[in-house]
Amino acid sequence: MGKCKICGKESPLISSFLGLCLECIRNRPEEALPLAKKAHALSRSRFGLVPEVPKGGGVKCKFCGNECEIHEGSKGYCGLVGNEKGKMLRDRELIATYYYDPHPTNCVAEWACPASGIGYPEYSMCKGIEYGYNNLAVFCIGCSFDCLFCQNWHFREDIAVKPKVDDEEFLDAISENTTCICFFGGDPTPQLDKITRICKKAEGKNRVLRFCLETDGNANPKLLGNFAEIGLRSGGNIKFDLKFWNEYLNIAITGVSNKNTYENFRRMERFYKQRKEIPFLTASTLMVPGYTDDKEVKGIASFIASIDEEIPYSLLAFYPHFDMRDLPLTKREDALRFQRIAKEEGLKNVRIGNVHLLA
Structure with missing residues (x-):
């Protein structure tokens, strides 16, 4: 049971660590954001981060x-x-770890990816799921956001260790059965220049080798564009995690504004339109109980639809973790309502992910 430090409201839908309710973050940001700033500072101090x-x-x-x-x-x-x-x-080397993830993977964009069979024969090894092949999953250490609900929070501990992968080790890790390489984390954005350099070296190593990003989108626009060019021609995609629509809410929970994220998403429109039949651009939103509501989903879905109604959009069920581990699971009724709202805003390809976590 959390309590808002501003209005005094108590609810299981208020994070006790953040100590702020959705309404106060939205409507009283001049009071809420300084308190959120303190929460982030406390969280980050445990890992020696600024x-x-x-x-x-x-x-x-x-x-x-x-x-x-x-x-x-x-x-x-x-x-x-x-x-x-x-x-x-x-460091010149990529700070990351990696492993092999057999297809079909749990990638958020899997349902709109050549690994499911679309794009054969140019971008896929077969007409159906690429059984027997794998994704080289590259977990990038570091992040440009500071999500208090982070599902992969352990990367903060790895920053001190800084596991390095030089280019040759990375290239050697690409097996003959590797058909895609997905960079996630943490987040790839602080190391996009290194990632693009490596991908250029890896091009052509296998007949099919797609390059993909899962990202908060808070990238340097030029570096993102450089990766987009190689990702597009490889058959890969970029999945944006559009966490919140309201900027105050994004700052309160992730520590950073979302303006650059949405600007970058729109910048990717020109790449998306070059290969619509195999979507280059997809989006997802984690449905955080108490903080993701109808307004948030409506705003995000409307924005995506303004670019193209066919862009795939995933609504992901929330699992309590890290500093927001006292929040409940996403309710099934909320997820279905959010899906309906997204479709009402014009989106044609909306799915609910992590359905096994729905309460």
């Missing part, structure tokens, strides 16, 4: 949309970039 996106001088990093201004002796928001004596410190 409390907020650094601004106000220092080395400027442009590898993601945060554009941190890193002070001497400190690090950027992602934890991967530092400032030592006025010089930027950043």
